Amino acid sequence: MSFSSPGTVPDRQSWLRWAVLGLGTGAAASTVVAAATSALAAHFAREVVIPRKREENLEILAVVQAGDGLQVILPANEDTTIEGTYSLYFDGGRGHARIGAIRSYVPREGTVQRDVETVYSGDLRTAVRGWWSGAVYPRPSALGFADERIDIPVEGGTAPAWLVRAETPATTWAIMVHGRGVQRSEGLRAVRTARELGMASLLVSYRNDGEAPFAPDGRYGLGMTEWQDVEAAMAYAFAHGAEDVVLFGWSMGGAICLQVADVSRYRSRIRGLVLDGPVIDWMDVLTHQAELNRIPAPAGRLGQWLISNSMGRLVTGLSNPLNLKSMDWVSRADQVTVPTLILHSEDDEFVPVGPSAELAERNPAFVTLERFHRARHTKEWNVDPERWDSVTAAWLRRQVFGRTAPSRTLNRS
Known part of the structure; x- marks a missing residue:
């Protein structure tokens, strides 16, 4: 753009003045863009780790x-x-x-x-x-079982749980781990299946879920801290007659279960994982969520950096950064050595099915994927409960119990 009259050449002083103004304007624009990106990234990072009440939408x-x-x-x-x-x-x-x-x-x-x-x-x-x-039942009594509450010692106090006992004393217990933003009632959908296989079910709460004590920083650990509360539940089970466990996890609960199987001192006593719409790779999920919420890619990547870097703690409020790469089980596929069943819908709008499929493809010896359709996020049971129950029971008999578990028709009354 020329600010001189047609056919004339601006003098050197005028040219310098407009050049400096142009540079200043460009720098200011860049600063505004950078500030907007940083603000979006900070907001995104906080939304990921700060527990929120459910919105009546x-x-x-x-x-x-x-x-x-x-x-x-x-x-x-x-x-x-x-x-x-x-x-x-x-x-x-x-x-x-x-x-x-x-x-x-x-x-x-x-x-x-x-x-x-x-x-x-x-x-x-x-x-x-x-x-x-998708959490259909409010308490075990809605399924015809006793509402037996127990309290599990965890950091900061006790975490309430429900114990649904097997018909006869069980040596294998199912530990039900709910997802982000919901509570232990989410796992009630799997209790009948577990009980028909002779397992007791322990439906647990964990830090920041509104029932268990809050973490010291009041932030989600995306599995990196919550696993300790699940380990405490396993300790309770082992102290009360269990010899081993099967972990059931929904969404972030799946990430928690994978973390337990990776780092818990009881990992050798985990016989299987049943994961529904699980987070297999947090970086993939966060990238998807940024796109879904129309957050520009640079802001989304910066948000991930804030969560995973110690310099981001002032923004996120996390006591310690979260190692998102360590929770990428596609990259660590060969390290999944517990028999694992994944039930995942093709149209999951929150946690894309891609990483689940890739994990199963890379590690077919230990990971089985059962694909559902039109179930969206963690509602595979809701859409087709008969299939969910039968697939899960058949897999558990084959992979975990060696066909020794009872085979009975599930009563849905």
Whole structure:
């Protein structure tokens, strides 16, 4: 751009003045871009490690009487229009209803009408907002088992857990490890399968999940710290009759289970891992989440650096940086030496299936992948419970129990 009259040449002083101004403007623009990138990266990093309350992001349009029961009308979205059984939490989580079959779906109006199978707590008729979940049951008694609570000693106090005993004293226990942002009720979907195989089930809580004591820094460790609470649960099991365990993990719970199998002093007593929509590679997940939330790639990479570098602690609040590379089990595929079943949906919107598939391909001797469809994140059981149960039970009999476990038809009443 020329600021001189046509046909004239600017004098040297004028040229220098405009050149300096141009450089200053460019530097200022670069500074603004860098500052915006840093701010986005800091926000992203904090969102990953700071526990948050669940957002009531689903509008409850109406609740209507339908014969002897209720039906709920909801906005049609990628979750609410998939067949299966789910939960609708409302009133800040104090209300909980189990939602069943789709009775009407009107794409033109953008609504879906579904059966309300059970209202466990709260008044659904007065609810206006809530959130959708795959954690169907609120407590063991909803499945017909005793609500036996135990307290497991952990750093900072005790972590509550449920113990669902086997029909006869069990020497193999299932330890159920829930995912990020949910609680131990998530693992109740697997209790019947474990019990039919003769296992007791211990459904655990861990630091920062809203039930167990908070970590000293109040931050998620993405598996690098939470594994210690699962190890404490294993110690409880071994002190109360267990000889070995099978770890079940959902989402981040899968990353926790892999960490336990890697570093726990009890790792030789882990007979198998059953992982549902697990985080196999945190760097892949965080890259995916940055793209999903339209965070520019440089900001996403900087966010990962803040989490994994000691210089980022002032931003993240972490006591210690998290070694994300050590939790990349695709790169460490040959180090997975515990028989592992992965159940993962092709359309998982939160944790992409790619790393699960690659881990199974690289280590077929120890890792089996069972692909699901249209289940999204950790809702494989919700979409097809019969298949989830049968696949899991068959794999456990074959890989863990050597066909010695009982084979019975699962009762879903």
